[in-house]
Amino acid sequence: xxxxxxxxxxxTAQEGEFITINxxxxxxxxxxxxxxxxxxxxxxxxxxxxxxxxxxxxxxxxINIQEKHSSLHxxxxxxxxxxxxxxxxxxxxxxxxxxxxxxxxxILP
Amino acid sequence: xxxxxxxSRYLVKRTGEKVFLECVQDMDHENMFWYRQDPGLGLRxxxxxYDVKMKEKGDIPEGYSVSREKxxxxxxxxxxxxxxxxxxxxxxxxxxxxxxxxNTEAFFGQGTRLTVV
Numbered sequence: 001x002x003x004x005x006x007x008x009x010x011x012t013a014q015e016g017e018f019i020t021i022n023x024x025x026x027x028x029x030x031x032x033x034x035x036x037x038x039x040x041x042x043x044x045x046x047x048x049x050x051x052x053x054x055x056x057x058x059x060x061x062x063i064n065i066q067e068k069h070s071s072l073h074x075x076x077x078x079x080x081x082x083x084x085x086x087x088x089x090x091x092x093x094x095x096x097x098x099x100x101x102x103x104x105x106x107i108l109p
Numbered sequence: 110x111x112x113x114x115x116x117s118r119y120l121v122k123r124t125g126e127k128v129f130l131e132c133v134q135d136m137d138h139e140n141m142f143w144y145r146q147d148p149g150l151g152l153r154x155x156x157x158x159y160d161v162k163m164k165e166k167g168d169i170p171e172g173y174s175v176s177r178e179k180x181x182x183x184x185x186x187x188x189x190x191x192x193x194x195x196x197x198x199x200x201x202x203x204x205x206x207x208x209x210x211x212n213t214e215a216f217f218g219q220g221t222r223l224t225v226v
Contacts, residue, residue, distance in 0.1 A: 031214055042118070042219045043199060086152070090203050090215055095140050095159070096167075097201055097215050101151035 003027045006087055006100035014108050019074040021085050021103045029089030029098075032070050034061050037084040037102070046072070046085075079107045112136055115200050115218035122225050128187040130221055132200030138216075139204065141183035142167075143175065146197040146220075155198075158183055190225045197222050 004025045013019055023032070034046040047054050047061040049070060054061050058077075063070040074081055084102040091098060116131035132141065139160055144152040144167075154167030156175040164175050172194060176184040183202075187194055200218040 033215055033217075035217060037220075043217050044219075045215075045217055048214045088152075088215065090140075095203060096154060096157060097142055097144075097203065099144070099152040101149075 002101070003098050004087060004089070004100040006085075006103050008103060009101070010104045010106075012106045012108065013077055015078060017077050017107075019077050019081070019105065019107075021072045021105070023070045023072070023087035023100055025068050025070075025087075025089060025098075027098070028092035029068075030092050032063055032087060032089045034070075034072050035086040035088060037086060039083070043086075074105075077107045079109050082106050112216045113200055113202055113218040115198075115221045117221050118219060120221055120223045122187075122190050122223065124191060124225055126187075126190050126225075128190045128223070128225075130185040130187075130198055130200075130223070132183045132185070132202075132218055133181050134183075134202040134216065135181065136202065136204075136216065137180065138202040139180075140202060141177065142201045142203075143173075143183065143185045144199045144201070145169070146199060152199060155185065190223075192225050195223060195225045 007022045031050045033048050037043045049063040058075045060073040084104050086102045088099045113134045122128050142157040143155045146152045153169050155173050158164045158177040161180050174186045198221045201215050203215040
């Protein structure tokens with residue numbers, strides 16, 4: 001079983017829709033990251049969360065430490081949001097960073 | 110404002126060549142990591158380093174070696190590149206807990222897409 005599970009694996013939505021991507025983890029993570037990877041392959045760090053909620057533009061990330069669950073929301077989605085979204089976190093036990101397998105998001109115009 | 114820099118975004122090498130992938134971070138981080146990303150498999154740890162001259166194998170170290178001569182630089186070496194090493198390679202760095210950080214924030218390079226022909 002993967003230590004970090006993301007859902008859904010693939011998501012296609014219409015422009016303007018509210019998007020939610022989920023990340024659940026079964027191990028102790030000191031902080032959770034949301035990353036965005038565009039079709040060209042470059043990876044950008046969107047958020048780092050250790051508690052609560054963060055907002056950046058149309059992106060909102062939340063984390064529930066007790067439930068070991070985080071969500072990434074995109075409001076008023078746009079085709080340029082099409083990318084792979086990956087959650088990741090450094091393990092408490094040894095600092096290694098573990099990654100979810102990613103959610104491929106495709107926003108249709 | 111770039112914090113983790115990978116030397117190349119795209120690289121094409123021939124089978125059998127020795128390949129160096131370089132990663133530099135400017136945050137004085139102790140921890141540095143190399144991952145590769147493949148379709149369906151996600152990101153897998155190749156090697157990591159907790160300090161200068163220290164290295165440990167990750168989940169898939171075969172065919173790779175690393176070098177950490179200076180704190181800011183972590184190099185991934187393909188001694189004799191093979192086509193099955195065609196992949197996206199990602200470098201990351203983070204502070205050790207106890208270096209003044211309660212929460213270990215990681216920083217990520219942009220990735221290097223290596224094609225071995």
